[in-house]
Amino acid sequence: MKSLYLLSLLLLSGAVFAGTVDTVTVYSSSMRKNIRCVVIKPDSYKNKSLQFPTVYLLHGHGGSYNNWINRVPDLKKHADTYQVLIVCPDGAFNSWYYDSPVDTAVKYETFVATEVPAYVESKYRTIRNRNGRAITGLSMGGHGGLFLGFRHASFFGACGSMSGALVIEYITSKQYGVATRLGDTANKQLYRAYSIMGEMERYPKDSLAIIMDCGTEDFVIPMSRAAHEKMLALKIPHEYTERPGKHDWKYWKTAIEFQLLFFRNYFNQQQATTVAKGKAL
Secondary structure: OHHHHHHHHHHHOOOOOOOEEEEEEEEEOOOOEEEEEEEEEOHHHHOOOOOEOEEEEEOOOOOOOOHHHHHOOOHHHHHHHHOOEEEEEOOOOOOOOOEOOOOOOOEHHHHHHHHHHHHHHHHOOEOOOHHHEEEEEEOHHHHHHHHHHHHOOOOOOEEEEEOOOOOHHHOOOHHHOHHHHHOOOOOHHHHHHOOHHHHHHHOOOOOOEEEEEEEOOOOOHHHHHHHHHHHHHOOOOOEEEEEOOOOOHHHHHHHHHHHHHHHHHHHHHHHHHHHHOOOOO
């Protein structure tokens, strides 16, 4: 109760603080190499009695672990506002966050969904259950956020997508590298299996808090609309928003605030339920 009370004071205080940024190196046993990540801590992390929920934030195609903090330095303020750790792992230039079935050297699903969280939770004071974990991202990372969120729903309680490239079957251009991860585009069954559109049909038994958004002038918006419509058809609860904007950092700078608010509300609801049940946080 003490930690929840302090959290409430921090959220309501209106004081302006700035989080701190760590650049860490995580060893991937699955890929046998060191990979960098950014970890953004709220200013209140200085209080050693507090534990924090974690939002894993994925970059897009052609990006890297430091894209988000370089392009949206306000993430340091957002970590304070929403009292979360924000973790930005490297998903390589075009991993699509897959354990590739055609290239065994590429295991970014394992890295992002297992190895990075294991490192973070061993080094930082986090809430170490699914009620304190969320994953989201932009474009390629938007697909990764939903794909990994669904496939690892026993680990993540919430997931999201910003401007997500969600219908993998539509991405046939070689420039995006999907074929290098999944093989010949003629293998429709395989592409379906490695798409969030296919994962929806195996909606996990653990309920997920899901958020999706996309700009109305974004060239990938048909994919977000298709995913939204399919979730409606499958009766999968989710929040979906379209706002003016393109496939660019101007849009994502705004979108991440909405998503962090959504995740903060989810974390608050889980904490309130835990307290109501008389369990320790």
